[in-house]
Amino acid sequence: MPRRTATMLASTLMLIALLCAGVFITVPYSEMSPGPTVNTLGDHDGEPVLQISGRKTYGTTGNLNMTTVRVTSADYKMNLVEAVYGWLAHDNKVVPHDTLYPDGKTEEQSTQENAEEFSQSQESAKVAALKELDVPVRSWVIVSTVVKDSPAEGRLHAGDVIKAVDGTAVKEPADVAELVTKHKPGEDVVFTIVPAKEQAAAEKENKTATRTEDVTITTKASDDAGEKRAIVGISAGTDHTFPFTIDIKLADVGGPSAGLMFALGIYDKLTPGSLTGGKFVAGTGTIDDDGKVGPIGGIEMKTVGARSKGAQYFLTPADNCAAAASDAPDGLTLVKVKTIDDALGALKDIRSGDTADLTKCTTQ
Structure with missing residues (x-):
């Protein structure tokens, strides 16, 4: 056999061997890719996304x-060939597995966490939109979750309204941790609450629950590294009562990043005219009750997904602007927003066609 032919054959066999090995060699990476994009003003799976009565x-x-962004599952074992292909693919992004699933988080845990964040983002979107419209919303601090086998288990329950801790009135969820950690582990802390059942009954009758009860819980030391804090094993959150019904119908979506677009959709449906002027606007960003827009993950995937569906403008959280602008799809204008007011101002310019003054994202 001629030497040149033998060399080419050997090289080909080596390449095949390497490819075969790459299929069986797993690497600790996951993949992100553009996910579905849904019009909050329209229908999804045959029913309106936003339903207001x-x-x-x-x-x-x-x-x-x-x-949205698609991600591989927590238990997916990526092989070397897939990782290399993902690194080379323009519309996909390969990231360390722990970036998406830190601390060995399981698929079930991640799904539950995403569902909780999605639910909270919907509530904040409603509050932010109604505040913008000067529609009053009643709010209070509640027990959001109770940790299994914690001192609070069986003593406090999800949905209990926290009125005070050690006699000090609670106004924000952060107040609860601050007051509890004033104690040393092993000391008692007194929660003044309205039980969840009584609160639900009062809401059903459009009344204010007035009967409270005191619950004494013995704190324990936190399990995290560093100085031990006193904890009782709950997380506090905020609940609201709205003067009318707003339902968001969108299944199989998780995380908090749709908050801004839900808020804008609600605002649009509750006001005359069109926020977009018929334009195709997409976007992303968390939102809090005060209308502040926060950063999200996978911005590059979201801009690609939006542009592929025809978006002309993309409302981008300020903290994501540099990353988004570094690889923006052609034909998509990235608009920088920090608040719902910024977004509404940008939409005013977009629908009027006067876009010269839009605050656009840059790589700086």
Whole structure:
């Protein structure tokens, strides 16, 4: 056999061997790719995404699309060939597995956490939109979750309203941890609460629950590294009562990143005219009760997904602007927003066609 032919054959066999080995060699990476994008003003799976009753609504035009990212599952074992392909693919992103699933988080745990964040983002979107419209919303601090086998288990329950801790009135969820950690582990802390059942009954009758009870819990030391803190094993959150019903119908989506677009969709449906002027606007960003827009993950995947569906403008959290602008799809204008007011101002310019003054994302 000629030497040249033998060399080519040997090289080909070596390449095949390497490819075969790459299929069986697993690497600790996961993949992100553009996910579905849904118009919050439209329908999904045959029903409106935003359903409002008890309040006058108005017709809308155009798109206010929320965007998503697909990720491989927690138990997915990526092989070397897939990792290399993902690194080379423009529309995909390969990241360390622990970036998506830190501390050995399981698929079930991640799904539950994403569902809770999604639910909370919906509540904050409603509050932010109604505050923008000067519609009053009643809010209070509640027990959000109770940790299994913690001192609070069986003593406090999800949905209990926390009125005070050690006699000090609670106004924000952060107040609860601050007051509890004033104690040393092993000391007692007194929660003044309205039990969840009584709160639910009062809400059903559109009344204010007035009967409270005191619950004494013995704190324990935290399990985290560093100085031990006193804890009782709960997380505090905020609950709201709205003057009319707002339902968000969107299954198989998790995480908090659709908050901004839900808030804008609600605002659009509750006001005359069209926020977009018929334009295709997409976006992303968390939102809090005060309308502040926060950063999200996978921004590059979301801009690609939005542009592929026809988006012309993309409302981008300020903290994500540099990353988004570094690889922006052609034909997509990235608009920088820090608050819902910023987003509403940008939409005013977009629908009027006067886009010269839009605050656009840059790589700096």
